Amino acid sequence: MTLEELHEVIKNCTRCPLHKTRRNAVPGEGDIKLGIMIVGEAPGASEDEVGRPFVGAAGQLLTKTLAELGIQRGDVYITNVVKCRPPGNRPPAREEAAACLPYLLKQISILKPKRVVALGAVSAKTLLGLVGKEVEKVGDVRGRCYPGKIAGVQLEICVTYHPAAVLRNPRLGEDFRRDIATFFKGGLDRYF
Template sequence: MNEKELIENIEQFFRWYRQVYDSELILDHPVARVSIAEPSGPAVQKGRQGHAQTQNISRRAVQYRQTSPELQAFYEEIRDCQQCELHKTRKNFVFGYGNAQAEVMFVGEAPGREEDEQGLPFVGAAGKLLDKMFASIGLSRDNVYIANVLKCRPPDNRDPRPEEIARCEPYLIKQIQMIKPKLIVALGRFAAQSLLRLEQPLGVMREGDHQYQNIPVIVTYHPAALLRNPALKQKAWQDLKKIKRFLDARTGESDSPHPLISPVPE
């Protein structure tokens, strides 16, 4: 990693921290910006011709390292994926992030604008709400894993297309196999339909008992849907309590309310 990439990586971390935790980090010493001279010459001009063909890859931000060597190796293997047309418009390949030994894996639909900018899942407004939902049942990003069905942002946040899901879903399947979660939470209709191979409305899937490769699946609303329609938060709270009961049963805790439990935040 050169000096410019290091500075970009540090700046990206601070942006992510501000988005997720809604606060700033203060350093004891300032970080100086490094000025790197732009090379020139025939060899550079020749290289720029090839660069024009791969500009979407070259503008990829430095990805935070995964929390296991296996996940990191898999990320390195697929981060330049060009299996569908979405690679032409993405800024970053959003692999996923979290605890590689997580008992709970949350699966969303696709990256949005902020996720595409930063290369991390759920860092925009929906991500802030998701963090509050985690806290309401005693979870945090330190003990879950978060990923999406699609790893690249659809233009204008349109719905994923069947061919895009078909190309990208094997990556999610392998992530699940590596993490081996005890519970999967499908956030939204597309994630649930993709994992469960169902064409039912989200409201119907929420009420059912589901499994994915012998792993229990709880279906709930995507945080973005809760932002658009706050009236759904009460139903989402019922789903969060299902997650909490599942985890309590695994640890032998009583079903009494967790001290952090409160209705889904406004």
């Protein structure tokens, strides 16, 4: 299956009740030029409207942070654990994340990233859980990378705050920017 074929499957998914309230499923977008995949929690209202990940206020902060490092948004693949917006932007339920997990695993299998940047608790718990690491809260693991194998792909899972959390609590901004800079600049030269 190609990435484009997978995106079509995701757009037509009915695995959980979220398909009943979505406008658009949000499979993901971008390239894997840098060997990096960014994984958030779930689409918000703006993303649901246009069918693209991280286009609202949190996405603008992410795009700006990447641009400050000289990184084009299109050079990284951006997606979420859950591909449809939970009503009211509530956190996705465990069952919703479980229904979407095969899609995320297939994206990883197809793209073969060297590093996956987990934004926020849902992403961190999901991805680190796949390599046997329990996570209580993001603060316990943020700023660090953990090696593991997901969907047959050897990679690192690096954790930071979700940009929406930074917008709610600007004091997290410095750590978020430092983490992103470290994850994108630190250590990637060994892959290229």
